[in-house]
Amino acid sequence: MKKYFTKKLIIYFLTFFVAVTLNWIAPRLIPGNPVDTMLATYTGPAEGRAILERQLMVTFGLEGNLFEQYITFWRQILQGDLGQSITMYPRQVINIVRNNIIYDIVVLFPAIILSWIVGNKIGAKAGDDKKTDKFIMPVIYALISSPYFWFAIIVVYIFSFRLGLFPSAQAYSGGVRPALTLDFILVFLRHWFLPFFTMFLITLGQWAIGMRNMVIYEVKANYANYLKVSGARDKLIRRYAFRNGVLPQVTGFAIQLGQVVSGAILVQEVFNYPGLGRLMLEAVQRQDFFLLQGAFLALILMVLFANFVVDIIYMFIDPRIRVSYSEEGK
Amino acid sequence: MKKRWMLLAVLSLALIFTLVSVDAVLADQPGEGPTTREETVIYTGVSWAPPNNWNPLYHDPQPGTVGLMYEPLFHFNPHSGEWNPWLAEEEGEWIEDDVFYVKLREEPTFHDGTPVTAEDVKFTFDIADEVDLYYSTIWNYLDEVVALNEREIEFHFENPNYQQWQTNLYNQPIVPKHIWDEIDREDIASISNEEGIGSGPFTYGQALEDRMIWERIDDWWGTEVHGEFAPRYVEDLIVYGNNIALGMLLQEELDISNNFLPGTPEIVATPEYNVTTYYDEAPYHVSGNTGLLYLNTERPGLDDPEFRRAIAFALDTDDIIERTYQGAALPADPSGLFGAWADYRCDEAVEEYGFEFDRERAIEKLDEAGYEDTTGDGWRNTPDGEDIHLELQVPAGWSDWENIMRIVDEQLREIGIHTEPNFTDDTVYNNDLWNADFDIAFNDYQTQISGTPYTYFEAVATDDIYGEQATNGNFGRYENEEVFDLITEFNMAPLDSDESHEAAAEIQRQVLRDMPVIPIMLNPTYSQALETHWTNWPSENNPTGIAVGWGGLWQMGGVEALLNLEPAQ
Numbered sequence: 001m002k003k004y005f006t007k008k009l010i011i012y013f014l015t016f017f018v019a020v021t022l023n024w025i026a027p028r029l030i031p032g033n034p035v036d037t038m039l040a041t042y043t044g045p046a047e048g049r050a051i052l053e054r055q056l057m058v059t060f061g062l063e064g065n066l067f068e069q070y071i072t073f074w075r076q077i078l079q080g081d082l083g084q085s086i087t088m089y090p091r092q093v094i095n096i097v098r099n100n101i102i103y104d105i106v107v108l109f110p111a112i113i114l115s116w117i118v119g120n121k122i123g124a125k126a127g128d129d130k131k132t133d134k135f136i137m138p139v140i141y142a143l144i145s146s147p148y149f150w151f152a153i154i155v156v157y158i159f160s161f162r163l164g165l166f167p168s169a170q171a172y173s174g175g176v177r178p179a180l181t182l183d184f185i186l187v188f189l190r191h192w193f194l195p196f197f198t199m200f201l202i203t204l205g206q207w208a209i210g211m212r213n214m215v216i217y218e219v220k221a222n223y224a225n226y227l228k229v230s231g232a233r234d235k236l237i238r239r240y241a242f243r244n245g246v247l248p249q250v251t252g253f254a255i256q257l258g259q260v261v262s263g264a265i266l267v268q269e270v271f272n273y274p275g276l277g278r279l280m281l282e283a284v285q286r287q288d289f290f291l292l293q294g295a296f297l298a299l300i301l302m303v304l305f306a307n308f309v310v311d312i313i314y315m316f317i318d319p320r321i322r323v324s325y326s327e328e329g330k
Numbered sequence: 331m332k333k334r335w336m337l338l339a340v341l342s343l344a345l346i347f348t349l350v351s352v353d354a355v356l357a358d359q360p361g362e363g364p365t366t367r368e369e370t371v372i373y374t375g376v377s378w379a380p381p382n383n384w385n386p387l388y389h390d391p392q393p394g395t396v397g398l399m400y401e402p403l404f405h406f407n408p409h410s411g412e413w414n415p416w417l418a419e420e421e422g423e424w425i426e427d428d429v430f431y432v433k434l435r436e437e438p439t440f441h442d443g444t445p446v447t448a449e450d451v452k453f454t455f456d457i458a459d460e461v462d463l464y465y466s467t468i469w470n471y472l473d474e475v476v477a478l479n480e481r482e483i484e485f486h487f488e489n490p491n492y493q494q495w496q497t498n499l500y501n502q503p504i505v506p507k508h509i510w511d512e513i514d515r516e517d518i519a520s521i522s523n524e525e526g527i528g529s530g531p532f533t534y535g536q537a538l539e540d541r542m543i544w545e546r547i548d549d550w551w552g553t554e555v556h557g558e559f560a561p562r563y564v565e566d567l568i569v570y571g572n573n574i575a576l577g578m579l580l581q582e583e584l585d586i587s588n589n590f591l592p593g594t595p596e597i598v599a600t601p602e603y604n605v606t607t608y609y610d611e612a613p614y615h616v617s618g619n620t621g622l623l624y625l626n627t628e629r630p631g632l633d634d635p636e637f638r639r640a641i642a643f644a645l646d647t648d649d650i651i652e653r654t655y656q657g658a659a660l661p662a663d664p665s666g667l668f669g670a671w672a673d674y675r676c677d678e679a680v681e682e683y684g685f686e687f688d689r690e691r692a693i694e695k696l697d698e699a700g701y702e703d704t705t706g707d708g709w710r711n712t713p714d715g716e717d718i719h720l721e722l723q724v725p726a727g728w729s730d731w732e733n734i735m736r737i738v739d740e741q742l743r744e745i746g747i748h749t750e751p752n753f754t755d756d757t758v759y760n761n762d763l764w765n766a767d768f769d770i771a772f773n774d775y776q777t778q779i780s781g782t783p784y785t786y787f788e789a790v791a792t793d794d795i796y797g798e799q800a801t802n803g804n805f806g807r808y809e810n811e812e813v814f815d816l817i818t819e820f821n822m823a824p825l826d827s828d829e830s831h832e833a834a835a836e837i838q839r840q841v842l843r844d845m846p847v848i849p850i851m852l853n854p855t856y857s858q859a860l861e862t863h864w865t866n867w868p869s870e871n872n873p874t875g876i877a878v879g880w881g882g883l884w885q886m887g888g889v890e891a892l893l894n895l896e897p898a899q
Binding site for chain 2: 087088105110173189270278
């Protein structure tokens with residue numbers, strides 16, 4: 001038990017170190033200079049630009065050599081200081097990230113969990129039941145193979161423009177002030193629904209397909225045949241097949257988390273919904289080093305944490321892990 | 331039974347989750363309660379990043395900081411050429427060759443009740459002499475600001491730049507001395523100033539991740555003088571895509587879209603959408619700046635004025651505009667001048683050296699100048715036999731500009747010039763532009779309409795090109811000492827004087843002859859207004875202003891448009 005965790009923690013720590021270092025290097029490889037970008041809108045006389053440029057270079061400490069910048073970077077991270085955003089100067093990156101990350105959690109968290117649960121249920125049913133397989137799986141295949149942009153636009157067209165049920169953009173309407181009132185919650189939920197729903201549908205498919213294949217394989221496995229000839233009920237066999245099939249799905253769940261971010265960028269683009277994904281995209285486009293690092297760091301932490309949780313869950317649902325580590329531990 | 335419990339558990343979890351997330355959304359965004367939709371006018375296409383700076387002494391504060399929150403001495407309508415004395419009582423006056431006189435109104439006060447006085451005006455300019463600010467260069471030609479009394483100010487000049495000075499009159503917001511004098515000099519340019527105290531009709535209300543909310547000052551000094559604003563809030567929604575803004579406009583989620591919306595003609599023509607634009611028909615919008623093709627005068631082929639002129643004749647701007655904007659833009663005059671600038675247009679120069687689409691003539695010109703296909707690869711070479719291969723550069727993702735360049739590409743290939751569109755990340759584009767590391771680039775950064783063609787001439791042929799980067803215009807590094815001197819001469823000539831017109835004419839003649847830039851079209855000031863919540867938007871028949879919230883344009887008709895809005899019904 002202890003050994004399992006120690007091993008995992010060391011791996012996580014190394015991953016964190018490497019990821020953070022890459023995170024620091026990557027933006028600095030982008031050609032161009034962020035200060036120039038900031039000055040792009042400046043239209044005053046030339047001398048004024050030179051003055052501004054000097055000010056900005058000093059403010060963002062972009063003048064020191066790379067090694068110095070790297071050391072400062074780690075020191076700041078350990079102090080919880082992510083620096084100031086270049087494009088949203090003088091705001092603190094940590095505040096920007098905090099204000100945005102909540103929207104990712106609001107949309108992604110329920111969508112991921114629900115799609116995993118529902119997808120697995122559908123897949124298990126389809127793997128075992130020819131009728132379901134015939135009718136539901138084609139829909140699932142269509143869902144999974146449609147590009148998100150296209151799919152989301154169709155959904156918006158139907159639900160927003162044709163039926164007028166949900167707004168097509170923003171986290172809440174203009175003219176509405178956030179407050180803990182029923183009015184605001186309803187507005188918020190109406191805006192939340194389409195981003196959530198499209199994300200849910202698009203991720204549903206892969207779980208269903210994965211589970212279906214696993215179940216088809218498991219119900220034909222030797223232990224299932226053995227159970228069958230021993231006179232066990234179908235329900236019991238299905239339960240065992242499901243339990244075995246769910247293991248790779250849990251691993252997939254952890255891997256999926258990383259990819260979800262790219263999915264989130266699409267959701268946020270299509271629905272103009274705030275969030276980390278779009279923040280990162282903007283930061284890349286505008287060469288906001290500090291913002292990009294901050295958003296990426298938050299992401300790394302989120303993914304590592306989720307993986308850690310999955311590792312713990314795994315120990316409970318897969319007896320082999322539990323046994324192998326506890327036996328080694330003896 | 332078990333299922334029912336499960337359902338209940340899931341539902342309560344969902345409820346808790348909702349409450350927690352709403353609460354988290356609220357954490358940094360203290361709310362003040364119910365919907366204020368009917369009191370709010372909602373803009374999009376103004377901000378493209380979360381609001382973060384309201385410092386009027388910073389070069390690029392949140393749009394509205396100047397105009398809504400802080401006020402300049404004058405407002406100016408660059409299309410009609412009308413001056414609207416704002417803090418000032420009447421139009422300023424050159425009382426001597428080098429002394430400019432302004433008298434303030436009696437009424438203006440800052441939001442804390444302190445009157446706006448001559449001392450505040452003096453301080454606003456003096457501080458730029460003391461600290462490095464974006465307008466500090468004004469002190470290269472300004473000598474002294476004298477406050478004669480509470481309301482009268484004289485600006486004494488060392489060498490009056492009559493033309494350039496005009497732009498300061500409507501661009502420079504006046505800040506309260508009693509507040510800014512207390513701020514550390516080092517911090518003056520860098521504070522974000524959300525608590526700032528201006529004199530304008532609106533002030534900072536709330537800055538959220540995806541919107542900026544301006545709140546009306548109910549006892550604003552100008553109510554008696556300029557009128558009363560009907561909207562209580564001005565909300566600037568950040569929408570990261572023109573197509574999203576289009577969707578929101580059609581769903582009536584916003585009131586005014588300053589976005590480029592594809593399909594404007596169709597939207598305006600469909601009454602049920604309830605959307606209006608300045609003109610009912612093409613070009614729909616008021617023009618905002620001149621879109622130029624900058625030609626790099628240091629590249630093979632492009633280093634020859636005859637070759638550059640041939641390109642001008644080869645471009646069918648009507649086709650470019652039709653296919654890119656569905657007619658929602660105007661072709662540029664060969665002089666590039668429009669609006670208030672057009673007073674200085676020199677008809678003879680345009681007659682002599684102007685250009686129009688004439689493909690045959692373009693081919694003729696190239697043939698005459700010796701640009702023929704000597705290598706047999708199908709593309710023209712320089713008279714020396716050098717290959718010509720020109721990249722057409724615009725920032726990737728700027729879809730209208732990309733489209734322009736694709737059509738330019740087609741049209742130049744038609745006359746045998748080997749071109750190729752090159753769409754790069756905008757930071758790369760900017761660097762290439764400023765370092766003259768491009769062949770042909772489309773750009774309008776420096777050509778925003780203003781009170782004087784001086785700014786346009788600078789954009790085309792500034793002499794500020796000998797540093798490592800040329801960022802103030804003349805990106806193709808066109809060298810002509812005579813034109814450089816003429817531009818300075820123009821700047822120093824009194825407004826509308828014979829000297830000024832003569833200088834302007836000669837500048838146009840030489841620039842058209844040498845053609846360092848090709849004016850393509852007038853970029854529209856996009857403004858699509860919804861009449862569901864607010865009416866009386868500016869239009870051709872109701873020219874109250876220009877409904878736009880872009881930075882720098884509030885004082886050029888944006889405030890006036892807002893002032894004239896009336897609630898629907």
